[in-house]
Amino acid sequence: MTLLSRRSTLALVLGMAATPALAQIDTSRASAFIQAAGTELVGVINNTAMSADQRRSKVADILRRSVDIEGVARFVMGRFWRQASPQEQQEFLSLFEESLVKNLASRFGEYQGVRFEMGRSQSRTDDDALVSTIVTRPGSAAFNLDWRISDVGGQPRIVDLIAEGTSLRLTTRSEYASVIQRGNGQVSALITALRRQLGR
Template sequence: MRYQRMNRRTLLASALAAPFALTALGHFAVPAAHAEIDINTAAQFVQTTGQDLVGVLNSNQPVAVRRQQVAAVLRKAVDVDGVGRFILGRWWRVATPAEQQEYMKLFEETLIRNLSARFGEYQGVRFSLGRSQQRTEDDALVNTTIERPNSAPFSLDWRVGEVGGQPRVVDVIAEGTSLRLTQRSEYSAVISRNGGQVAALLDAMRRQIAALAARETR
């Protein structure tokens, strides 16, 4: 069966209409249970991560350098493995061990390339912390406001959980959009349209990475 092309929205693009959204990081989530995280710890983590990103974005480094630096910040801040596994959902059990391994590799590269490409080209960004609240016994929700030149400020909620004893971004909510569920639905649709073959998704992800890489070299 000929593989159908994946929806052209890049990974997390629906939630990243405002380029500062993290991470895109789908609506991030971790499938495993977390230890309860303190609200103040979550807020400080988001504040530090935001400041790191703003510092990179507003630097005078070349775009390519800023992209690499943003990627490094994101890899430290986001629970990429948990996000990727959640988004693949029930298809994780369908995938072979080799497909699972390749999926995780492709997912991380796609995620980081998408976010780095967006973050790495914007300057004049400002970031402010809003209200924090305990979302569940396992995670906290931290509200932020992002401002960019010539654009209206927008609100972004960061869901933070404790992963491996460290705070990590496990969710991003932009304008009420559930990012993890959006991406999970898109990935599932690709697989379903191709007879339940996870290989169809892997092929689409490879094409997406190639397209992103080509744009970065322009």
């Protein structure tokens, strides 16, 4: 399994897909959620006073608060989630969460100086809102990130993120499906690939 691109890695960590929405969320609440989560994450990335381990721990905390990890995992696994055994599901959840954190942590140096600007917010459907932002890094061109936000379990959560017109959850789902298909349709092939990627 190939690693995601640098831009995709950042986008995946800043925002991922979750489970379908349970209630409507207004645009002002969605925008405030992204403003708070994004500001906190960027602050950690740019905090050179922290050690790498401290930054990694802080990023993990932000991800757990902002992302429905199980919902993300179910979506990117697609139809293979139902095929997986309970043990495989739990191991995949653990590996997937660790992969999110490690992918960002490994690039902390490259992300120093990252900034984001809020754009407009608009209702996308009755169930979700789309919040636009612009992300910039020193020495790199700015790029657009559109965050799809819904109410999940009574709290705003990121349910998809579109980087320059590309849905990150669909990209990840396609990549994981390819790994499983190359492994004769076995979920264990993806788990093995994630273990290898994480150095286990």
